[in-house]
Structures are given as C-alpha cells and as structure tokens.
Amino acid sequence: MARCVQRLIGSMIRSVIWFRRDLRLADHEPLLEGCRHGTVLPLFILDPALLFHPETAVARVAFLLESLRVLDQDLRRRGGRLLVRRGDPVTELVAVVKAAAADRVIAHTDSERLVGRWRDAAVNRRLAMEAIPITWIEPAGASDALLGYPAWSRRWHRAMTEAPPAAPTRVAVPSPSECLPDLPIPTLQHLGLPPDRKPLPAAGTEAALLRLESFCTGPASRRYYWELSYPSARVSTGLSPYLKFGVISPRLCLHRLASLAGQERTRQRSAVQLISRLRWGAGMHQRFRYLPQLEQSSLWTPFDVDAVPLAEGAPADGLEAELYAAWRQGRTGFPIVDAAARCLAAEGGWLELNFRSRAIYASFLANLCGIDWRWGALHFMRHLIDGDCPIDHYQWAMQAIRDPSAAMARLPAAMPELFPAALDLDQLDPAHWRALLSWFQPGRRPVDAVPADGSAAAAPPTRRRSARRAGAPGQLSLDLALDLEEGTAGST
Numbered sequence: 001m002a003r004c005v006q007r008l009i010g011s012m013i014r015s016v017i018w019f020r021r022d023l024r025l026a027d028h029e030p031l032l033e034g035c036r037h038g039t040v041l042p043l044f045i046l047d048p049a050l051l052f053h054p055e056t057a058v059a060r061v062a063f064l065l066e067s068l069r070v071l072d073q074d075l076r077r078r079g080g081r082l083l084v085r086r087g088d089p090v091t092e093l094v095a096v097v098k099a100a101a102a103d104r105v106i107a108h109t110d111s112e113r114l115v116g117r118w119r120d121a122a123v124n125r126r127l128a129m130e131a132i133p134i135t136w137i138e139p140a141g142a143s144d145a146l147l148g149y150p151a152w153s154r155r156w157h158r159a160m161t162e163a164p165p166a167a168p169t170r171v172a173v174p175s176p177s178e179c180l181p182d183l184p185i186p187t188l189q190h191l192g193l194p195p196d197r198k199p200l201p202a203a204g205t206e207a208a209l210l211r212l213e214s215f216c217t218g219p220a221s222r223r224y225y226w227e228l229s230y231p232s233a234r235v236s237t238g239l240s241p242y243l244k245f246g247v248i249s250p251r252l253c254l255h256r257l258a259s260l261a262g263q264e265r266t267r268q269r270s271a272v273q274l275i276s277r278l279r280w281g282a283g284m285h286q287r288f289r290y291l292p293q294l295e296q297s298s299l300w301t302p303f304d305v306d307a308v309p310l311a312e313g314a315p316a317d318g319l320e321a322e323l324y325a326a327w328r329q330g331r332t333g334f335p336i337v338d339a340a341a342r343c344l345a346a347e348g349g350w351l352e353l354n355f356r357s358r359a360i361y362a363s364f365l366a367n368l369c370g371i372d373w374r375w376g377a378l379h380f381m382r383h384l385i386d387g388d389c390p391i392d393h394y395q396w397a398m399q400a401i402r403d404p405s406a407a408m409a410r411l412p413a414a415m416p417e418l419f420p421a422a423l424d425l426d427q428l429d430p431a432h433w434r435a436l437l438s439w440f441q442p443g444r445r446p447v448d449a450v451p452a453d454g455s456a457a458a459a460p461p462t463r464r465r466s467a468r469r470a471g472a473p474g475q476l477s478l479d480l481a482l483d484l485e486e487g488t489a490g491s492t
C-alpha cells in the first residue's frame with residue numbers, strides 16, 4: 001500500500017479530473033489545468049442514483065457507455081487512460097484520490113437534476129473533511145451568479161467568441177497499479193439494464209464533429225433556418241446526444257459554424273438560427289442553476305394545484321389512464337401524435353423527433369388530454385437518447401398551458417399538424433373537429449376506434465399512407481409511423 005500511495009513524480013501536482021457531462025478532450029479546462037501542472041487521473045463514476053433513476057433511458061445509458069469507451073481510446077492515444085468506477089460518487093472519488101495519492105480534484109460545474117446537486121454538496125462536504133481540495137470550473141458561458149437573461153446571454157456570446165482550447169497532445173497518467181487497476185468499462189448487462197434495441201448514434205467527439213461537418217457542407221445548412229420547424233424536414237444537426245453528454249461543447253460547434261460566415265446567405269441564416277438554439281439549450285441549463293425546482297414544478301404554480309403528485313403513481317384509472325396509455329403507445333388516432341410516439345419508443349427520437357414534433361406530441365398530452373406534464377416528461381426521459389432534464393422538463397412545462405380553454409382556442413395555430421387539411425380554423429374540415437371533439441365527450445374513450453389489443457396501431461391503416469402529401473411541410477413523415485414496430489413504452 002505504501003508503494004501504491006508513493007508519489008511517482010517528485011514535486012508535480014497530481015490531479016484527479018472528474019469527468020461528468022463533459023466527455024471530450026478539447027475545450028476541457030479541468031483537463032488542461034491538470035495537465036499544465038503535472039500528472040492527471042481522468043475518472044468517471046457511474047452513479048447508481050442516476051443509472052437507476054426512474055427517468056433513466058437504457059439507450060441513453062448505452063450511448064453513455066459507448067462515449068466512455070471512445071473517450072478512453074482518445075486518452076490512450078495521448079498516453080493516458082480513463083478510470084471508470086461504479087458506486088457512490090462520494091466514496092469512489094475519495095477512494096481514488098487516496099489510492100493515487102492525488103493532491104486535488106478538478107471538475108466542471110454542472111446544473112443537472114436535484115439528485116446531482118445533492119451529490120455535489122455531499123462531495124464538497126466529504127472532501128473538506130478529508131482536507132482534499134476540489135476546484136470547480138464553470139463551463140464556458142456559465143455563471144454561478146444570479147444574472148438576468150440579457151446579461152447572461154451577453155456573457156455566453158462573449159465566452160463563445162473565445163477560441164476553444166485544443167485537446168492536450170499528451171496526457172500523463174500514472175500506470176495501472178494494484179490500487180488503481182484498469183477495470184473494464186461495464187456493459188449494459190453488467191449494470192443489470194436490459195437493452196431496448198434502439199439504434200445508437202456513433203459515439204465520440206470525432207463522430208459529433210463529422211455530423212456538424214456534414215451539416216455545414218451539405219444541403220441542411222441551406223434549409224435549416226426556415227425548415228427546422230417542419231416535422232418531416234430532417235435538417236437539424238442531430239447533435240443533441242453529444243451535447244447532452246458534453247462529447248462536443250457548444251463553443252466547438254460555434255467555431256465550426258463561424259466558417260459559414262463567408263458563404264451564401266441561406267447558410268449564414270442557418271448558422272445564426274442554430275447558434276440561437278445552442279444558446280437556448282445553454283440558457284435552460286443556466287436557469288436550472290437558480291431554479292432547480294423546475295425539475296418538478298410547473299412554470300405557472302396554479303397548474304400544480306390539482307396535479308397528482310408523481311409519488312402517487314401514474315394515472316391509474318378511467319379515461320386518464322386510457323389516454324396516457326394511448327398517447328405513449330401511439331394509439332390516439334392522430335397520425336402525427338402516433339408517429340411521434342412510435343418514433344420515440346423505437347429510436348429514442350434524437351434524430352427524427354425535432355423540436356416541433358416533440359412540442360406537438362407534448363402539447364397533445366398536457367393540453368388536450370389534460371394530463372400532468374410530468375407524466376409526459378417522465379415518458380420522454382425514459383426513451384430519449386438525448387434526454388436532458390434541464391431542457392426536457394423546462395420544455396414540457398412550457399408546452400403545458402394552464403388553462404385548457406385557452407389551449408383549445410390556441411390549438412389550430414399552435415398545432416396545425418393535428419389538422420393536416422388546413423391551418424385556418426374557418427377552413428377546417430368539420431370532420432377533423434368532430435374527431436377531435438369526440439375525445440372530450442364524457443365516457444368516450446380515444447381507443448374506441450381501434451381494437452382493444454391495439455393491433456390496428458401495429459399496422460397503421462393504409463388510409464393514413466394515402467392521406468400523406470408528398471413532401472408536405474408540417475407533417476411528420478408517416479414512413480416513420482408505418483415502419484416502426486410497437487415500442488417498448490414504459491419498459492425502461
């Protein structure tokens with residue numbers, strides 16, 4: 001043991017770099033700071049509180065594990081390696097620091113869900129007790145100060161203009177030893193999580209950069225700025241899983257997008273639009289710094305008055321339970337809603353379910369079915385490969401409108417895709433209204449139109465296929481609904 005704790009390199013500082021949602025080597029200040037002053041020990045801890053959180057999606061964990069594997073390979077190419085441990089982060093972190101005889105811990109701050117806040121507070125307390133220094137570094141553009149949105153936004157843009165630091169060329173890491181063994185990165189099976197067969201995006205920073213490259217050089221960046229809200233457009237970048245785990249940073253994205261500045265106007269406008277989207281995502285994380293209760297609270301408190309607390313279980317009986325099940329399984333009879341449901345369950349939604357499709361799908365549950373948005377957010381998080389609590393829960397709370405009559409009045413404008421024939425209330429085919437309104441007749445169930453076993457949903461009627469207008473904007477490609485099998489709703 002004495003040998004294990006012996007310092008390998010005389011007066012240099014040895015830092016444990018605690019990787020969290022920053023699984024990359026470039027634009028990574030904690031890693032650079034550690035490398036500047038000596039040897040580093042890159043560490044990732046698989047926290048059971050998150051692995052087995054009710055909102056965990058198996059596919060998202062699978063993508064995380066793949067991302068860790070690629071990070072380990074990237075580190076090894078530079079002479080380093082990634083230490084992966086599994087267990088209570090407080091215990092594991094202290095154990096690694098002691099085993100490595102490290103001088104300090106460095107980590108990015110994070111504004112994740114409440115359980116993460118509690119974890120970080122516990123880490124701070126325990127490290128202080130053990131007299132182990134920890135340096136928290138804010139990710140570019142983030143702040144621990146309470147700032148109004150305009151001030152924060154200016155700060156974010158300023159930070160984004162600075163060049164992202166490159167990955168260190170060499171990462172000096174102590175060799176594996178008896179007390180710091182090189183343990184394999186676990187598989188889903190090792191973790192006791194049954195795979196749900198969703199196809200995963202290719203992992204790693206290089207894969208993310210390739211995605212961004214094909215966006216910048218391909219046709220998508222000519223169309224993104226005006227087509228991004230069309231559910232069937234497929235022009236968005238697909239970067240969300242990578243941004244979620246910090247495999248790529250928003251600043252790396254912005255600097256690649258800057259190259260579009262000298263190009264044709266359409267590409268420039270798309271770059272501006274995409275930058276504002278990246279800022280939205282970062283802004284939602286920043287809000288969570290001040291308002292962690294957004295994880296579970298509505299933006300409008302009156303909305304919470306009649307809500308069933310999550311602890312009391314899912315909508316369990318009657319019409320509400322039927323609606324919730326039909327919504328999750330894609331059996332509502334509304335093509336766009338059902339297509340979104342099936343896309344989410346079969347593929348985790350990261351590529352095909354763009355903002356608009358998510359908003360329609362979410363709004364349908366919260367505003368038309370009148371079901372507490374938190375049940376919808378729970379279902380999303382159980383399936384989304386890019387599921388990111390600060391964005392997801394905030395977006396859900398925003399989509400949920402407090403006053404159902406206001407929701408009804410806004411409906412045609414807010415969700416024209418529910419009415420494929422027309423966008424204007426006066427021009428709506430009355431049949432569509434009847435179909436919609438029949439939902440709200442007392443005792444009438446939305447699933448009456450399909451057999452109780454849902455078999456019609458597994459093989460959508462050809463009527464839907466023929467209703468499709470080729471290339472029609474505003475309608476999620478029904479290929480999706482036609483091709484996808486019944487999903488695994490709720491199985492994660």
Ligand SMILES: Cc1cc2nc3c(=O)[nH]c(=O)nc-3n(C[C@H](O)[C@H](O)[C@H](O)COP(=O)(O)OP(=O)(O)OC[C@H]3O[C@@H](n4cnc5c(N)ncnc54)[C@H](O)[C@@H]3O)c2cc1C
Pocket residue numbers: 228236237238239240241243244274277278279280281282284350351353354355356358359362380384386387388389391392393395396399
């Ligand atoms: C109900 C609902 C739930 C959502 N849940 C999530 C979630 O869990 N994780 C998630 O990353 N996004 C979520 N979004 C936002 C948005 O739909 C996705 O970010 C986007 O579809 C991801 O695809 P992309 O990376 O191809 O997007 P692009 O258009 O290429 O955007 C690039 C990045 O910008 C950010 N971004 C884009 N749109 C938004 C937005 N509206 N709000 C915040 N950030 C945005 C994301 O980081 C995104 O990856 C949700 C939206 C709604 C309506």
